[in-house]
Amino acid sequence: MMMGPDVFSFGPFRLAAGERLLTRDGVPVELGARALDILVALVSRPNEPVGKRELMAEVWPDVTVEEGSLRFHIVALRKALGDGQDGARYIATLPGRGYCFVAPVLRSSGTVDGAATASFTGATFLPARLARMVGREDSVRALAGQLATARFVTIVGPGGVGKTTVAAAVAHELLEGFAGAALFVDFGLVTDPRLVPVAVASMLGLPIRSEDPVPGLIAHLRGRRFLLVLDSCEHVIDGAAGLAAEIFRAAPEAHILATSREALRVEGEQVHHLAPLGCPPDEPGLTAAAAGAFPAAQLFLERAAAAGAPLDLSDADAALVAEICRRLDGVALAIELAAGRVQAYGLRQTAALLDQRLPLSWTGQRNAPPRQRTLQATLDWSYGLLSEPERLVLRRLAVFVGPFTMEAALGVVTGGAVDDAMLFAAIDSLVAKSMVATRPVGAMMRYRLLDTTRAYAQQIADDAERAALAVRHAGYYRRWLEQLGGDWPALSNAAERGPYLTAMNNVRAALDWCFGQGGDAGLGVALAAAAAPVFLAMSLLTECRRWSERAIGALDATTRGGSEEMHLQAALGMALMFLQGGSDAARAALERALAIAEARGDALGQLVVLGPLHMFHLRIGAFDIALELGKRGAALAGAVEDPAAAALAQFLLGISLHLAGDLGGARAALEAALRHQPGGPRASTIYLGFEGQNLSGAILARTLWLQGHPAQAVEQARRAVREAERMDHPVTLSVAMIWAITVFLWTGDLRSAEQHVAWFTARAGNHSLGPYLAVGQALAGALALRRGDAEAGVEGLQAGLAMLRGARYEVLTTALEIALAEGLTATGRATEGLALVDAAIRRVETHGDLVYRPELLRVKGRLLQATPQASEAEACLRQSLDWSRRQGALAWELRAATDLAALLARQGRSGEAAALLRPVLDRFTEGAETADLQAAARLLATLN
Structure with a gap:
């Protein structure tokens, strides 16, 4: 029997038809050849009757057999599958007709573009499944089969009919077939259709770093087997329909199950109308x-x-x-x-x-x-059956969007006629009467009004009551943000993010009211200022920009120039920097924030703003200005009693001193930053958008290598990457990997460099980190060059550098241009490479990344030897030696000494060459296996 390469997944089983292999939880299942043929025939047509004669003709095409043989193999097949055990059902007998495979089946190709289909181990985030669901078993079974074959199904029906319940049951039914990779997104928490892709990306742990998060979301899902449930789409139908269509088109392994009161009406959608439950008829004598x-x-x-x-x-x-x-x-x-x-x-x-x-x-x-x-x-x-206290509490609870805690209810609902005791009693009664739903999250209970109940309760409240509730609601979440904002973890998985995202939906609703007609703009300014660092910490940059701009526009004479504007301007500048690059608008916002902090004499405020401003100047290549800002931060740190702020100041100073070539000062500052223990106040690190302490370790690794400690440098680089990976924060991990890769390239550990470049590039694509994609391409070019493929190296470096300049991302420009110059020389373009090095030397002397000056002079000396100016090569190499010694950069000194010794040897001055190289090599106490030390040792052996 002919079989294609398709793979079928059902329950704990996986059937690779082309390989004729059935496995259960990865373990092969022993099955006879005929039984396996029967299984393939049935599972290829799930939920479809297959006649006995048809089945026998397919399994025994050239042999006449009795029906008893078919029954015998069906029995063996059922036994192998465990059919009927613990409620499992796979093969149903249709009396007089044949057989039918009734379990949900997921069918996928064994390969995608010639490579194995990628598996996905994302966090499962589904609502709890009901212990018993009445009257929906057939619907769940049909939907599971329809979704497996069509990939995109929308459950359509009136409100309250049970669409969400059925969708959750279908997701649980299919969960094993997707290896747990399923996400349930409740759009009842979203009011703006434009936020639909933001909600999905956030739940997946993807930072929102562009105006349009859809490309990053598509990149994350492409090639992954994934089940995405989009619930309650009707009120955001334009956003949900557009996103579903994009995912269906561009991510062929993703399956989408939506619920809505109306069809999404986009390409690929299959509509499943969920009918109301069957009712007893109106007829006499009903028993x-x-x-x-x-x-x-x-x-x-x-x-x-x-x-x-x-x-x-x-x-x-x-x-x-x-x-x-x-x-x-x-x-x-x-x-x-x-x-x-x-x-x-x-x-x-x-x-x-x-x-x-x-x-x-x-x-x-x-x-x-x-x-x-x-x-x-x-x-x-239902409302008419409530007591007056219950009615009052219900109307007040309607101010919450989505789930809320008892603490939030006490902070918003109590007051006036409602005291704590009345609130507790009313919520108990409302839960018992199904007017308020409950759901435990960890050790806490979350409460929620059904959406229809909430809309109804809001409608019957009068204007004065709604306004008073809105003020209390906004005030509570302002206090909540101020208390917790400084301690928000860098969340990136759905299980951790869920409760926080719920609370942020209430913050959004409060901001909408504050800046809407009849709202309280002054309260909105305070709320937006408190929310800004949280939006940044969660990488919700478009929202940070939106609300910061809205609040800044609402400032008046009493709030302009205050601490709230300072935080808003700093947040706006940070968001604009990530969204638009080194724009003038970002610079203006950050400089305005710093001016306010200075005018107020706020040392901590100045330090908090100096962080993003320092980053801005590093990104645009103004290293001299960044150094001055780093020194200002270090001076301010002594005036504040905030260990996190002090650690931030040391990190800013350390990276600036490192790039300026002051390696001793950089090492002291970076080690001081690393001595700060997490857990204290963190307000000063939030605005950076990544964890500065971790990145201190990555910069320290580079410093250690430059100072002549290659083994310690590699160990520190790996530690920084491991710690960033444990944090599960995309930006922190990406930056840590960038600096670690430079250490691996310097030490000649090309295998580690290659692994990390591939890892880094994949994550940058998945998380829409635009400039980092260009960094990845350029680093891949540098790696190709080190492996001897000069043409590919030059191509990758030139393309990456062009993209980085377009984004005004200049942090790595000099290091990459050094590699490019060597590549140009290797491809016979030494004059072009020399011009590039000369331009880089002028730039570092002007803008301050002087740590590369010794290496630039060394490379220039090497390039000059391939030009008519070869006589100037020795002077350049001796300048490189001199600058290496001034900086205490023993690694640069070894490279310069090796190149100069080789030049002297070619001139017949071997004794002088050996006398130059031997004392430099002898100063190394570790790293004999690294590339530069091995090259120097080989040369010294020939000189001796």
């Missing part, structure tokens, strides 16, 4: 047994029992239950709300209230308020 066979009645009875009102359903009561279910159109949420009232009012009175208060005459028009019309009548009735 309890007959009524209980319908899913709507089953749900009603189960929820009533769970609420403390178990019903011993009689035939007489069956008609009442049937009527309630029909009047509620089989909508699960409405049925649950009604069932929750039986304990208090009894079945007959509940039916009577339903008749009096819930005519269910909604129209469901598209222009109706979101999450309101479909259950408007149900919520009118």
